[in-house]
Amino acid sequence: MIGSLRYRLLMWSALVLIGTVGGFAWFIHLSVLRSLEEELDGELEISAAALDATLRLFSGRGLIEDPAGSFGIGGRDEWAKDDRYPPARPVGMGKGKDSKGKDGKGKDKGEGEFMGNRRPPPMFPPRVWEQLYGELRLPPKSRISPEQYFGVWLADGHLLKGEGLPEGSKFPELEDGGVWFRRNGEYRELQILGPGRSVIMVGTPMEPVKRRLEPIDRNLVLAGLGIIGLGLLGQWWISRQIFKPLRAIAKTASGLSAKSFGGRIDTAKVDLELRDLAGVLNSTFDRLEKAFARQTSFTADASHELRTPLAVLRGQAELALSRPRENREYVKALQVCQTSAERMSDLVERLLLLARADADFPGMAPTLVDMTKLVVEVVAELPEPDSVEVATSRAVVWGDGVLLRQLVQNLVGNALKHGGRSVRVSIRTREGRVILKVRDKGPGIAAGHLDHIFDRFYRIDKARARADGGAGGTGLGLSICREIVLRHGGEINCQSIVGHETLFRVELPAFDESVENRRQ
Amino acid sequence: MRILVVEDERALRSLLVQALREDGHAVDWSEEGEDALHKALGTAYDLILLDVMLPGKDGWEILATLRRERATPVLFLTARDTVDDRVRGLDLGADDYLVKPFALVELLARVRALGRRRQGSGNPTIQLGSAVIDTNLRSVLRGGEAVALTAREYAILELLLSRRGEVITKTEIYEHVFDEQDDSLSNLVEVHISHLRKKLGKELIQTRRGYGYRVPAEGETPTEADEAGQDAP
Numbered sequence: 001m002i003g004s005l006r007y008r009l010l011m012w013s014a015l016v017l018i019g020t021v022g023g024f025a026w027f028i029h030l031s032v033l034r035s036l037e038e039e040l041d042g043e044l045e046i047s048a049a050a051l052d053a054t055l056r057l058f059s060g061r062g063l064i065e066d067p068a069g070s071f072g073i074g075g076r077d078e079w080a081k082d083d084r085y086p087p088a089r090p091v092g093m094g095k096g097k098d099s100k101g102k103d104g105k106g107k108d109k110g111e112g113e114f115m116g117n118r119r120p121p122p123m124f125p126p127r128v129w130e131q132l133y134g135e136l137r138l139p140p141k142s143r144i145s146p147e148q149y150f151g152v153w154l155a156d157g158h159l160l161k162g163e164g165l166p167e168g169s170k171f172p173e174l175e176d177g178g179v180w181f182r183r184n185g186e187y188r189e190l191q192i193l194g195p196g197r198s199v200i201m202v203g204t205p206m207e208p209v210k211r212r213l214e215p216i217d218r219n220l221v222l223a224g225l226g227i228i229g230l231g232l233l234g235q236w237w238i239s240r241q242i243f244k245p246l247r248a249i250a251k252t253a254s255g256l257s258a259k260s261f262g263g264r265i266d267t268a269k270v271d272l273e274l275r276d277l278a279g280v281l282n283s284t285f286d287r288l289e290k291a292f293a294r295q296t297s298f299t300a301d302a303s304h305e306l307r308t309p310l311a312v313l314r315g316q317a318e319l320a321l322s323r324p325r326e327n328r329e330y331v332k333a334l335q336v337c338q339t340s341a342e343r344m345s346d347l348v349e350r351l352l353l354l355a356r357a358d359a360d361f362p363g364m365a366p367t368l369v370d371m372t373k374l375v376v377e378v379v380a381e382l383p384e385p386d387s388v389e390v391a392t393s394r395a396v397v398w399g400d401g402v403l404l405r406q407l408v409q410n411l412v413g414n415a416l417k418h419g420g421r422s423v424r425v426s427i428r429t430r431e432g433r434v435i436l437k438v439r440d441k442g443p444g445i446a447a448g449h450l451d452h453i454f455d456r457f458y459r460i461d462k463a464r465a466r467a468d469g470g471a472g473g474t475g476l477g478l479s480i481c482r483e484i485v486l487r488h489g490g491e492i493n494c495q496s497i498v499g500h501e502t503l504f505r506v507e508l509p510a511f512d513e514s515v516e517n518r519r520q
Numbered sequence: 521m522r523i524l525v526v527e528d529e530r531a532l533r534s535l536l537v538q539a540l541r542e543d544g545h546a547v548d549w550s551e552e553g554e555d556a557l558h559k560a561l562g563t564a565y566d567l568i569l570l571d572v573m574l575p576g577k578d579g580w581e582i583l584a585t586l587r588r589e590r591a592t593p594v595l596f597l598t599a600r601d602t603v604d605d606r607v608r609g610l611d612l613g614a615d616d617y618l619v620k621p622f623a624l625v626e627l628l629a630r631v632r633a634l635g636r637r638r639q640g641s642g643n644p645t646i647q648l649g650s651a652v653i654d655t656n657l658r659s660v661l662r663g664g665e666a667v668a669l670t671a672r673e674y675a676i677l678e679l680l681l682s683r684r685g686e687v688i689t690k691t692e693i694y695e696h697v698f699d700e701q702d703d704s705l706s707n708l709v710e711v712h713i714s715h716l717r718k719k720l721g722k723e724l725i726q727t728r729r730g731y732g733y734r735v736p737a738e739g740e741t742p743t744e745a746d747e748a749g750q751d752a753p
Contacts (some may be wrong), residue, residue, distance in 0.1 A: 304573055304599035311599075311621035312531040318624040319539050336531050 006239045013235040017228045025220040032216055036209045037188070041181060043142045044190040047202045048179075050139045051152060056195045058132045081301045138202075144212060145204035155197035165203075172199055210267045245274050250255040253281065296492035301457035305347055305474065309340040316340070343474075350476040351466035353406075354456065357483035364400045364487070368511060371395040371404065371434055375427050378408045385396060388412065391426040395434040396511045399488045407484045411438040411504050418442035418502065429510045453494060454482040481506075521566035521635050522696045525549040526556040527580070527597065528574050536569065536627075537673050543628050544658060544671035546699035553577025557585055564695055565592050567634055569627075572598035572609070580612060584705070587613040593634045597622075632656065638682070646681055648735060649724050653681065660720070672697060673712050680725065685737030687728045 011165045138148050149164030157171040166184075169433045172191045174435040180191040189203035191275060250269070255263045265278040320333035356362065374391045379388045397404070409424075420441020445453060445460060452458045457475040481504075490508035527533040528551045540547045548563070550556035553576030560568055560582065568586075574580035581697040583594055593615040598605070601619040609617050614734055615637075616630055632655060636644065646653040652661045658674055669677065675697045680688055690709050698708075713733060717725055726734050 300600060300602075303601070307599035307620040308529050308532060312529065312535060314621045315532065315535045315624045315627075317541070319535055319542075322539075322542070322624070336535070340531060 006243060009021070009239050009242075010232065010235055015227070016233055017231045017235075021224045021227050025224045028220055029213070029217055033209070033213060036212060039143070040145050040188060040204065040209060041190065043145045044148070044181075044188070044202045044204065045179070047138050047148055047150065047189050048192050048200050051136060051150060051200045051202065052192060052194045054132070054135045055152065055196075055200070056200060057135070058128070059195045074374050074404075084170070120326045133161055138163070142204075146208065148202060148204045150200070150202045152194065153199040153201070155199075160198065169201075169203075172201055187247070229237075241247050245271055247249060249274070249278060249281065253285075255286060256288075261285060261292065298456050301475075302351060305457065306344060308345045309347075309396050312340040313337050347476070350474055350480060353480055354483065357463045357480070357487065361400070361403065361487055364403070366399050367401060369399050369401045369404050370395050371397055371427055371436065371508075374401070374405055375408055375425055375436070377407060378412060379425065382412070382416070387416070390423070391425040391428075393428040395427050395436075396428045396513065397434050397488065397508045399416070399508070400510045403484045407481050407506070408436070411436075411506070414438075414477055415440035415442070415502070429517065432510050433513070434510045436508070439501055441501050444500055444502050445494065445496040446498055447496075450494060450496060453476050521631070521678075522546045522548070522563070522699065523631065524556070524559055524563070524565045525559075526551075526553075526568065526574065526579070527571045528552065529571075531747070539624050539628065540631070542671075543631070544675050545631070546675065546697055546702070548700050549690060551575075553579075553582055554704075557582045560586050560592060561589055564590075566638065566696060567631060568592055568594045569597050569631075570594050570614075572596060572600055572605075572707045580608070583609070583612045583614060591636060595630060595634060597627075629656075635678075635682075646683065647738075651720050651724065653677065662720060669716070669719060670712075673716050673719070676709070676712050677716055680733060680735045684735055685740065687731045687734045689732040 009157070046089060087511045110442065120505065136152055138150060142148055148161075149166065151165050151169060152160040152161040153171045154160055162169070166187060172180075182189055183193070183206075186207065187203045187205050189201055191199060191201045194200045249265050252263050252265050264282050267275050267278045267282065270278045316333050316336045320330060325333075367494065372395050375390060375392060379385050379390055382388060394511070415425075418441035422441035424437075424439045426435075426439075428435055449458075449460045453460070458477045458479075459475045481490050485506055488508050490506060492504065492506045494502065494504050496502040523545045525533060525540065525547055526549070527534050527536060530551070533549055533551060534574075536546045537549050548559060548565075549561055551574075553574045555576070556568075556570070556574070557577060559565075570579045570582060574582075579596060579598065583596075586592065586594070593614065595616045595618060596609045596614045597618050597620065598609075599620045606617050615634055618627060618630060632644075636655060644654060644656045646655065650663055651667070653659075654661075655678065660669055660674070660677070676693060679693060679696050693709050702708075713725060713727075724735055726736070728734065
């Protein structure tokens, strides 16, 4: 599964889908949360504004005279100095009696309704206080924050009124004027500076927001999963479509076998993106087919060439032994056997050499080879050295002496076989190339054969070659020559004029002696 | 039997020719496709041994062309041993297929078997009067005693036996028993027939004057009828 391209494709697209859909859902979640919070904040602001307005109303009605329009113009410092008299005192002087008169009552009431310091501050007349206390309340019906609470503190930290304050709420220390939103655990709170540096705090639990968010989140998750599922399904289908042409190509390729190389991928039907691949595959199939055909015919030829002398060897021995014979008949039979065995061993040697050539001549031992000397030696070893005319000048190559000797032997032997007594061999160096020419005045090679003479087992005159009982050669000599030349980085070609002459020309890279001299 | 050997490898060809001749057959040979086809079409061979890889026309071509005119049995002799090659050869009309290198005795046995099949009898032992002929051993027993026949005599006897009851002309005998290298002196057949009669009994080989010779069909009682006993027509 892991190894499957399609599986990986699906996995990756699943990851991308989950990332995208998840991210989008998260964004929606945050947006909704934010807008809910803004709405919530709006409601808190309305509530705070209402409380602020109430406070201002009372300060405006002159109950608490404040030229600056706020409580405690003297600041908290003065409140702190004089505990008994709040800084509003000069303002509230005229109404001091009223305030005093109701003091006891308000006090009692305050004590009854509120805990701790929630009783009227000393400077408020109890009646006004009562009225203010009654007026300080939240506006009705908040949409998403029905459970609002609030607290109003005077500048000295005295809690004027608190309603539903969560446990542990205390005088909010405001650093500066303005509007402050903050999160207080599970609550969201808004604090504003009211008149007379009083502090109004309105809060609400976040619970309702979460409750409203819950169904939205649930729907988002469901929709997200649905989209991912559909997306994967689509991706699965798409990947099928993508791999369909590949599967078709694979089917064509697997239909090819050693027996039939017929099928090819129809590039016209293949998608544009795969056309190159199909073309490459097709040309590979072509090459394979050719190589395979070559190999098959080589194997067939090799087996034919080996089996025929083997059949002679076996049949001749059987025939000779089938009845008593004269001595001279035995001698003749043994001679035939010998010839066949020689031909077979010659053939086996050449086949092995070609096999080595196909493996790039393992164990090839390049040294400096004096080609001039080599040519002279090869000619001298011939049964009739005088029949070959030799022209030499200095020629040195870097190569395998044994293989190069074989090359020269094959070419000269070939020329002698076809060219009779008029063979000319020349070797020289020219422009960094060693050029070996072997020319014979034989019957020549027709143009139709020239292209094939280096092919394995190719014979121009098959009848004569085999009728000669092996002397006609194996049909491998020139193939071997070509392999040797190619492995030495050279070229070999043949030109022929029918009825006149044949010329084999070998070019090998000359060994650059000047480079070697400089190195030493 | 008269056999044509088509093989371009000289050593193998001469060995085949020698082996077949020693086995009592009349053998012609050819080393090249065109020539082989010419011979095969021109002579009523009993069997052709055909190599596949030949200069000129190859074995497949020769067989395909030959089959349009003649039903001469063909034994393919080749180094090509794949199943495809065998199937192709047999489908083209070859009667047998032998892969090189082969055992000479096997080749000779197959040649004999093809000869028998041509005669329409798979039985290698033939009863003729008091004589029993074993076509495998190429031996003749008369009354339990071995009769020594020369290869030619035996070949003529075999030819007569191959079409029992029918008259075989002297020309046919020449064509099937002697090869190109034999001297076709006209009286040679008569000499061989006379020797056969001496060895097997006069009544077994009858002469139809002006036509040829016959041996009595199976079940037919050999009689000294007609010109039997007279050596020359």
